[in-house]
Each structure stands twice: as structure tokens, then as C-alpha cells.
Amino acid sequence: MATIRDVANLARVSVSTVSLVLRQPHRVSPETRERVEKAVEELQYQLNGIARDLRVRKTDTIAILLHNLSGPFYSELIRGVEEAGDALGFTTLAAGCSKNHDQGSLRLLKEGRVDGAIVLDPTISSPVLLRYARKTLPIVVLDRGLSGELQSDFITAVGSDHESGGYLAGQHLLAQGYRRFALIAGPVNSEHSHLREMGFFRALQEGAVDVTTIPVIHSDFTEQGGIRAMNMLLDHEWTAEAVFSANDEMAIGALQVLEERHFAIPKDVAVMGFDDIRLARYVTPPLSTIRQPMYELGVAAMKQLHRAMEGKTRIPGEMLPVKLVPRASTQSRITKAGDESDVS
């Protein structure tokens, strides 16, 4: 690879002049400029970005750290970050997390290869984040509790309002006339699941439902987990009319079990999920759920990051509202069928 020095030699100017031509062309005379440009062309010179980054001490690059790159769930969010970052002049890198944190995405943070990061991966612990966050590398965490644990001038938070989501779900089911519930929760240590559950119960209590009798099964947010949980619920003094699952994946598992065991949905049992993954609209019956504004979350995260990178320091956490998406799986027995209004 040709270096700037090669270009300088060929064009018979100094290295600094070549750099000037590249960065601030107006500052060099037309003749010299042309000579340099010709040399650049002839040598197929390409700037070495690494050398530049070293010299100017920034990379114009940010990273998104994901649990695994493969989850379709975050795709909209990533798109939000990308587009917003793009508009601001940043290159966005996504990196999954290898088992080996040292060569995985954390290397980007640790070794200062990016100017900022957005962290989605819940397996990256807060202490680790606290260690790496610094003035020159602010971090936005997505969807972690804006709790006390992460106090740092260089860490800010964006998330959606899980509690309200749960509340909306509860309200909706009540409005549809259901009075007896079961719950498929996420892992016991999942704050999201917990918040959704809290909101759900809050709604039910407002509706004068006795929440103490509601069976709760904790599972793992996967379709398989939903299947297991639903089976357990059904096998254990089943009386519910509606089941609320802390995410769509598990709800879809539950749907399968119910169908297999010949329950009519929503006639015998209503099912409600959370997240509004793409699949939700396509399963039979289409799954009612709570929609997280993934794209907007991405944009919000990028904006916060940008402000932090500009040096702003006490940026308040941001909580974005979620939205009820009613579909056939929770259609009331009261309401006439056929008024599903879900435009694709």
C-alpha cells in the first residue's frame, strides 16, 4: 500500500502538503493540488485510517454490543441507531459477544477503538461497563434498569416502559371481559419481566381482581420455555381464561400447546404477549401484544450517545412509551368477531 510519503515523493512536495490537499484543498495552489491528485491517482493511494485515528485521537465510530448478532428482535433498533448515527457522521459497528470477552466486542471498548458504545447485551455486567466508560468513551445502556447501580457521568440509559406495558396488557384483558388469569413470567432475575408483571398486577388490582390467586410460572423467554410453562399451567388446577406471557416467544409456545390440547383461542383461553416481534402477526390466531418502539429506542440511544460524546454529562435517562397491539388472540367473547383492525 502506498503511503502519504510515496505520494509526496512522486508529486515532489512535502508530506504535509499532501495532507493539506486531502483535508483542506483550498489551502493549496491549484497547480500543486493537481500534481498531488495525479500522484494519488497513480499510486492508488488510500488513507490509512488507523494512523489517522491514532493521530487525531478519535475514530468517528461507535459500537453496538449485542448479545448475539443473530437475534432478529433488535433489528429495528439497530436500524434506528444506524440511521441516526449516519446522519451525524458516525460509522456504526455491531458486534456480538463471543464467549471470550477479550477478543470479542469488548475489545472495541477496552482498547479505545470506538468513540462511544450502545450496549444491548444484558450479559455484560454493570461493573464491566463502569470500568470501561470514560470521558472519551461514553456508553448508553439500553433497557437496563435506570437503577442506582450504574451511576457514572459517562453512562446513560434508554429503555421502554415495561411497567406501563404490563399495565396496558392487564387493562386490555379486563376490558375484554376476562377475570381469571395466569402468568408466564421470564427468568426470576429479569428486571423486565418483573416490571411487566408489576404493571399487569397493578391493572388487575384496579379492576378488583384478586391477584394472589394468579398462578405464575417463571420460564426463559424462549418458545420452548413457553411450551413447558404452558403445559405446567394446564396440568395444575387450570381455571384461567387468559394468560399473559412476559414476551412473545413464550406466548407463541403457549399458543402451540393450547392448540395441541384443543383449547379454542381466544374462546377458551386468551393469550397475550409482549414485544410485538414480527411473528406475532402471523401465528394463528394473531397474537395480541405490547409493542416496544424499537426503532425509536435506537434513535434515542444514538442521540443520547451523541450528546455524551459532545461532553454533556448528566444526561437523564429516557423511558419510551409502549403501545397496545390488540389482535385476535384476546378477542373478547362479548365483542362481535370480525372487527380486528390490524393493517399490515
Add this chain to the structure above:
Amino acid sequence: MATIRDVANLARVSVSTVSLVLRQPHRVSPETRERVEKAVEELQYQLNGIARDLRVRKTDTIAILLHNLSGPFYSELIRGVEEAGDALGFTTLAAGCSKNHDQGSLRLLKEGRVDGAIVLDPTISSPVLLRYARKTLPIVVLDRGLSGELQSDFITAVGSDHESGGYLAGQHLLAQGYRRFALIAGPVNSEHSHLREMGFFRALQEGAVDVTTIPVIHSDFTEQGGIRAMNMLLDHEWTAEAVFSANDEMAIGALQVLEERHFAIPKDVAVMGFDDIRLARYVTPPLSTIRQPMYELGVAAMKQLHRAMEGKTRIPGEMLPVKLVPRASTQSRITKAGDESDVS
């Protein structure tokens, strides 16, 4: 940020000694080593990866370039690359492509920020790839024709066998007893679509079907496009018993149209897709399709890249086999219903 020099000063040794402690600890005496380690700890020293990359002229990082990061379609593939790369000691970065190629992912290649790349984005033109590929930056293109256009010592190709996929689809439909077909193809300039179509026709011809009468509509690989295409087919002297769509997205669109217009599937019309996206299994009826080995493609790509990075030069292209995934949407009228064997 503390630099290696700060550490050296604090530990009262030279910079080179600190570097030795970090890279080849056995070469320095236990006492010094300990002093240095203490200094590192005290200063919270973190290596500056950029400086290092500059010095050693490599980054141990590769990039995957995607059309947009958000497509769930490639997730398995990415996982394949990641895991394989991980095992080899590389950090994998994924980057979508911004409108502005200069600050988007191509910057990674152009400015030498990675040691290799895997390109999935069909919108990155071959000339561009030819320009950036070099000894120090080999590129693996995925799923482009292994055609003549991309002759370079530093570009290799991996893809799946689209033609055979089309052939399998045709064979399957014939075996199920269908004799009259319609085709929803991809964009006219899509080589994939073209190959799938060729294979499909080859099978039909072997089955003595007159392929010249088969209506073909070109669309854009999206669900909406599938809807439009299916409507056009139906509105135009419809006689087919089975429709083959060049990908699942369009097939799913077609499914919706058929249902809306009260065709029974597969009784009145069979539908077959291509790709086996996650959704395929969940739509009603479940969609028969051709499965591309996405994960394996990723692994194969990473392996090729690795060999290229080691200097190997004329690596032959690799074409991975695809697999028929029969589901209910093409169930024969002859076969008894109920023998669907699709274990999740």
C-alpha cells in the same frame, strides 16, 4: 488515559520493559514484572489498540458487510461467521451500509481498519470490491455468482446451490402430483432468482411439463411484492395448481392473497417458497420451502477468509447444498393428510 509511558515512569523501568511484561512476561524478571503489574493496576492502564494496530500492521478484526444490519434473514449466517472467527481469534464486526458509502462500512475496508471482510451486501458493486481487495485485505463474497466478473487473487466466493434448490422444488411439486404451475420470480436482474427459476424449469422439463406456458411475474422479494404478484397472476387467466415463489417473503404474500380470495391451500393451489425463513413454519398453512444452510455458509465463508488471510491465493469457490423442507402448503391431494413431519 494512562499510556504505557506513564506505567514505565511509575514502575521506574523503560517503556520497552513494560511492553515486554505485557506481551512476553516470561522474559522479564519476577521482581520487575511485579512492579510493572502493580503500576498497570494503579493507573488502570489500558492498551491503546489503535497504536498497536498501527505498529504491528494488523487488527485481528474482520468485517461482515450487510445490506442492512436489520434483516433477520442473515442472522444464522452471521452466527456462523462469528463462531468460526471467534475460534480463530478474530473479532467480528458487522456493519450495515449507509447511504453514504464513505462513512459507512466501506470505510472499514478502504482505510484498512480490518484484516478481512465478508460481503453480503449485493448493493456493493463488484468493481468496488475489486478495488479494495488486496493482499492485506482478502474478501469473501457470499452468494454472488462465482462468475467471471470477480476475478481476483484476493476475492473468493461462497454460496448456496440455488439452481439445485429450484430443481428440488420442481421435483417436489411434481411428486406431489401437480402439473400446472405459475412462478413468482425476483427482480429480473437477480441472479439468485434466475438460477432458482432455471432449476425449477429443469425439473419440470424432466417431468415432461411444457414450461413455455408457465406464467412468470417478476417482483421484488418482499411480502408486498408477493401480494401484488399473486394478484396479477390470479387476474390473468389463472389455471395453475401450484405456485413457486423465488423466496419465502413473496410466498407469504401470495399465501395471504390466496386466503383472502378464498382459495384453499394446498387443495386449490399449492405454494412453495425458498429460503426457509423463520416465519415459514408459522404461517397458515406452514410453507414448504427450500432451506439454505445459512449457518454453514457463514462458517464456510469464515474458513475461506482465514485461508486467504494466511496467504493462500487461488481458493476455489464453494457451493453448499440446499435442502427440501416439505410442509403443508404443498401437501399432495393424493397423499393422505396428517403426515406432516416437521419437528420444531
Add this chain to the structure above:
DNA sequence: AAGAAGCGTCGAAACGTTTCGATTCATAGG
């Protein structure tokens, strides 16, 4: 006509590492 101002160009330092060869010192071999 003398000084100021501006333009175009350049040399050198700096960014933070790694690594090569040199230097010092202690120990072993003869």
C-alpha cells in the same frame, strides 16, 4: 520605499505502541 499582511509550502513533533539491536551484568567453562 518600508513595513504589514497573506499565501503557499515545509520540517518536525506528536499520537502510543512494538521490536530490533545494543548494553550491562552475572555466571559458567576452560
Add this chain to the structure above:
DNA sequence: CCTATGAATCGAAACGTTTCGACGCTTCTT
């Protein structure tokens, strides 16, 4: 006792840029 060997450490150069201050020229101002 002298030299060869090896270990521990170091200084300096190099990686490829950007940028600051300086220098020489021309042109303008008064």
C-alpha cells in the same frame, strides 16, 4: 583469570498520519 554465554533491561526507530510554527515570497498599505 579470561572469555564466552545468557539473562535482564534499555534506547531508538518505526508504523502513517495531522498539525503547529516557521519561512520565504508576493502584494498591499501608507
